[in-house]
Amino acid sequence: MTETVLEVENLQVEFKTRNGIARVLNDVGFSVQRGQTLGIVGESGCGKSMTALSIMGLVPTPPGRIAGGQIRYLGEDLLAASESRMRDLRGNEVSMIFQEPMTSLNPVFTVGEQIAESVRLHEGLNKRDARDRAVEMLKAVGIPAAERRVREYPHQLSGGMRQRVMIAMALACRPSILIADEPTTALDVTVQAQIFDLLKELQESTQTAIIMITHDMGAVAEMTERVLVMYAGRVVEDGLTTEILTNPKHPYTKGLISCVPHLEAEPKPERPPLTEIPGVVPSLTELGTGCPFAPRCNEVLPKCRSDMPVTEQTGPDHRAACWALDAKGAAA
C-alpha cells in the first residue's frame, strides 16, 4: 500500500553568482508515498521551488549545478538519467503545475491542443484519440461544456478554469507524481476551495502522489499528510502535518504558524500583537557555519551562531534541526 515513489537524499544545489557560490539547496532529503500529499513550506528564497525544479530536472545549468545527492523515482536515479529519459518522464510520470496559469499556458494554441500534445508525445495517440482524451480530462477537472471549451484559447477562460486546464494537462498521462507549485495563489478563495477539492478527488481515484509547495499554513492543514519546513535551502523541520501544526518544534516553524492571523470561528474581542519574525531571509552567498536562522531567532543560543544544528527525532514521525531543542531536553 505505502509504496515509495520518490526519494530525495542529501540533495545539494549550487548557483554561481557574482558574489560567489550560493548554496541554494543543502542536504535536502525526504520521501513521498503513493497517494500521499507532501507539503513544502517556507518564505520565498528558501528553496521550495528549486527542490521542485531539481526533481523535474529543470535546474538551469549553468549557472545552477546539482552538486551532490540523489533523487530516486521508483528506485531509478534521476540525476544519472539521460536527457531523453528525463523527457520521457516529464509530463508523463512526473508532472508539474505552476503558480500563474496565464503565463504557463501557450496563448496561441487552444487548450485542447495543449492537453493533447503531451498524450500524443508520451502515449503515441493519434490526433483524434488525443482530442478525445483532452475532452475527457476537461470533464474530469469539472469544466462545463468540455466539447466546446477544448477549442478555446487560454484568454477565453477565467483564472480558475485556466488552473483546471493546467491540472488536466498535468494529469493527462496519469503521472505518479504531481508537483503543484503554489497552485492557488493567484485564485480567489472560493475557487481555491474548488481546486483543492478537485485535487483531492483526482488523487483518490488515481493514487497520484502530490508535492504541494505553498506558504499558506491553512492550505497545508487542509491538503497535506506530511510537511517539510524549509529555510535558506535546508529542511529545518519535517513530519506529520497534524504533529507539526499542533506541536511545532523549530522556532521558524512556530513563527510561520503564528505570524499570520488565522481565521477563527469565534473571534476574541482582544487582539494581541502578532508574533513577528524579525529581519529578512539571509543572502545565500553569505551564510556562516552556524544555523542560518540564528540572526532572526528568538530562542538563539551561543552555539547556534557557530555550529550547524543536527536533525533530531522529536517524535515518532517528527524531526527538527535546532540546538534549542537539546538545551530544553537537557534541562527537562
Next chain:
Amino acid sequence: MNEAGPVTAPSDAPLLKVKDLCVHFHLPRKNLMTPGGTVYAVDGVSFDVPRGKTFGIVGESGSGKSTTALAVMRLVNATSGSIELNGTEMLGLEGNELRKIRRQLQIIFQDPFSSLNPRVRAGQIVREPLDLMDVGDPASRDDRVSELFAKVGLRPEQQALFPHQFSGGQRQRIGVARALATQPELIVCDEPVSALDVAIQAQILNLLRELQNEFGLTYLFISHDLGVVQYVCDEIAVMYLGRVVEQADRISLFKTPLHPYTWALLSAVPSADPARIGTERIRLQGDPPSPINPPEGCRFASRCPFATDQCHASDPPLRTIRNGHRVACHLVGDDGTAPHQSHGH
C-alpha cells in the same frame, strides 16, 4: 456648497460617509449597431467609517472593493453618489480645494515594488507629499522626514538609498511613511500586505496598529484575506459584484454570518485553526459572474445554493437585522435566521 469651506463635524460623527456610490465604466461598442456594455464596478454602495476605527471591505476579484477605495481617493471618477470626508462633499471638488482635502487622506498601495519611483531616493519619496501640499516650511520638512523614518522602523541613513536597495517589507514601510507624511486622518490601505512574504506581513500589520493607536488614524482597509480582515478590522463590509451584501462588526460577522455568500466565503478559507476543521463546508460552483451587465435580481442568485424564484426576480435591499448588522438577502429572516441555518445545515 463647496464655497462654504470645510464644515467641522462633531467628533462622534463618522469621518467618512459614502452614500449610493456608483462607479460605472462604459465599454466601447463592438460595431455601429449595438451599444457597448457597461461595467457596474461599484453599484450603489453606502457605508460610514467611524473615526479612529478600521473599516474593512472584503470580496473576491471583481467585487468592486478596490474601485470603491480608488473612488474615495478620487483616483477614479464616481458616476454618482456622495463621498463626505469630515462633513465636506468630495465629489465635484477640483483644483486647490481637492488638493487641500487630499492632505487628510492618503493611500498605501498593494505592491511596494511598483508604487515607489525607482529613481527617487527613499527620503525624497517620503518628503514629496510635504513639498507638493506645502506642509510646513522647507527646513522643517527634513526633520519631519527623519521623524517619519523612525516611526516606521527605518534607520535615518536609509533616506539616501533607492527603493531597490530595500526588501519588500522595508519598501512597504516607506509606503507607510509616505502616507503618514501629511498627517492624514484617513488612510486607505489597498491590500497592504498581500504582496509581502508571510513572515513579513505581521511586521506591517503590527506597525499599522501601533500607528493607529498613536495618531488616532482611521483606516479603510481593503483585502481579500479574511484572516487579516478579522484581525485588523473593527467593522467589515462584504462586497459581491459591486454591491455590499453584508456589513457588521467583526465579532458578529464572523460568528453569525447571515448572507449565504459570506458563509461560503468563510467556509472556503483553509484554516489551521483546529476549531474550524470539520465544521460545515459549502462549496460554491463556478466563478463570480462578470460585472458587465449583471443579472436582474440578487447578483449572487446564480451561485447561491438556496436561491428561489424571488431571488432571481428582485434585487434584495440592504436591511438592518440587529444592532448594525446589515444584510441584503431575501431569505434572511427578520429575526436573523440565515438560510444556511433554516435549511438544516
